[in-house]
Amino acid sequence: MAKHRVTLIPGDGIGPEVTEAAVRVIEAAGVDIEWDRQDAGLTSIEKTGESVPDSLLDSIRENKVALKGPLTTLVGKGFKSANVTLRQKLDLYVNLRPVKSIGGVKSRFEKVDLIIVRENTEDLYTGIESVVSPGVVSAMKVVTEKASYNISRWAFEYARANKRKKITLVHKANIMKVSDGLFLRIFEEVAKDYPDIKAEDKIVDALCMNLVMDPTRFDMLLLGNLFGDIVSDLAAGLVGGLGVVPGANIGSEYAVFEAVHGSAPDIAGKNIANPTALIFSALLMLRHLGETAAAEKIWRSMVLSLAIGQHLTTDLGGVCSTTEFTDEIINEIKTRSK
Numbered sequence: 059m060a061k062h063r064v065t066l067i068p069g070d071g072i073g074p075e076v077t078e079a080a081v082r083v084i085e086a087a088g089v090d091i092e093w094d095r096q097d098a099g100l101t102s103i104e105k106t107g108e109s110v111p112d113s114l115l116d117s118i119r120e121n122k123v124a125l126k127g128p129l130t131t132l133v134g135k136g137f138k139s140a141n142v143t144l145r146q147k148l149d150l151y152v153n154l155r156p157v158k159s160i161g162g163v164k165s166r167f168e169k170v171d172l173i174i175v176r177e178n179t180e181d182l183y184t185g186i187e188s189v190v191s192p193g194v195v196s197a198m199k200v201v202t203e204k205a206s207y208n209i210s211r212w213a214f215e216y217a218r219a220n221k222r223k224k225i226t227l228v229h230k231a232n233i234m235k236v237s238d239g240l241f242l243r244i245f246e247e248v249a250k251d252y253p254d255i256k257a258e259d260k261i262v263d264a265l266c267m268n269l270v271m272d273p274t275r276f277d278m279l280l281l282g283n284l285f286g287d288i289v290s291d292l293a294a295g296l297v298g299g300l301g302v303v304p305g306a307n308i309g310s311e312y313a314v315f316e317a318v319h320g321s322a323p324d325i326a327g328k329n330i331a332n333p334t335a336l337i338f339s340a341l342l343m344l345r346h347l348g349e350t351a352a353a354e355k356i357w358r359s360m361v362l363s364l365a366i367g368q369h370l371t372t373d374l375g376g377v378c379s380t381t382e383f384t385d386e387i388i389n390e391i392k393t394r395s396k
């Protein structure tokens with residue numbers, strides 16, 4: 059029997075290409091994982107008519123951990139986002155997105171080291187929309203004390219455990235006084251239990267300006283679902299783009315690891331996607347599974363290879379295919395293992 063059993067969701071678009079790269083790299087590092095492959099999103103709709111089939115949820119509930127490729131969600135029509143459904147059904151209330159500069163990856167800034175924590179289950183992403191009258195529609199922004207408390211508590215605990223010094227709560231409570239006002243009030247209450255960690259708040263528009271001018275002035279950002287989604291893509295742009303930023307969806311029982319990027323239909327099937335973000339997400343997963351030595355080995359191989367810069371994918375200015383990039387990382391891991 060394998061040491062770990064993990065649900066693997068190849069996903070849509072570039073998903074199968076980048077998840078396969080991550081699986082190969084993990085195997086090369088010698089981690090004993092049995093992968094339980096499951097469909098979701100568009101791929102699953104085509105086969106079963108459902109974007110998040112029960113068999114997938116059962117698999118994650120049994121294995122507790124999943125590695126997931128991106129899932130396509132049609133714009134302005136079609137089924138509810140499979141990502142949102144997964145996060146809500148498994149109560150994966152934390153979306154963790156570490157955004158860090160990597161030597162060799164060209165970007166506007168050199169010393170970015172941000173931890174972005176996004177509330178993952180409510181806000182405008184509940185998808186509760188209605189037609190009020192012809193030509194008038196509304197969308198409901200839901201914020202609860204419970205979810206605001208849970209995410210704030212998680213962020214402060216993370217800060218303590220990972221020696222972070224400051225959390226900036228990002229909101230628009232000057233306009234959305236009741237909903238974002240509640241999110242802010244709960245954050246300030248929870249902050250009182252953590253006098254060792256600086257707590258501040260910023261209005262989201264000002265934060266965006268500050269981030270693009272000097273991201274190094276921030277340490278951890280805590281955001282609601284919508285602002286968290288937008289600001290984490292913006293932050294990815296500060297360190298080299300969506301191809302290099304990992305993520306994790308975490309709840310009290312289950313964890314689903316995935317890159318920040320989407321299914322990139324414009325480059326799908328061409329073997330040119332950068333698998334770095336998915337591999338870095340897999341490293342978060344390996345640490346979660348207690349496989350820290352293997353995670354460290356893969357991390358060092360990746361960082362070295364990116365720094366040398368001879369085997370980069372096209373998004374980073376190179377000419378390598380997904381497979382060639384992955385082969386190079388595997389060579390590096392094998393050299394380190396000798």
Ligand code: NAI
Nearest residue numbers: 128129130131300301318319320321322324325331332373
């Ligand atoms: P996207 O992240 O898929 O792509 C944005 C741009 O970044 C594209 O030009 C793409 O080629 C590039 N890009 C993304 N990942 C890359 C990688 N690994 N290597 C090289 N280039 C990369 O965002 P887009 O186009 O807005 O969304 C496409 C689909 O993905 C939509 O259906 C959306 O709903 C879905 N999506 C899914 C997510 C998930 O499953 N977690 C997250 C974000 C979007």
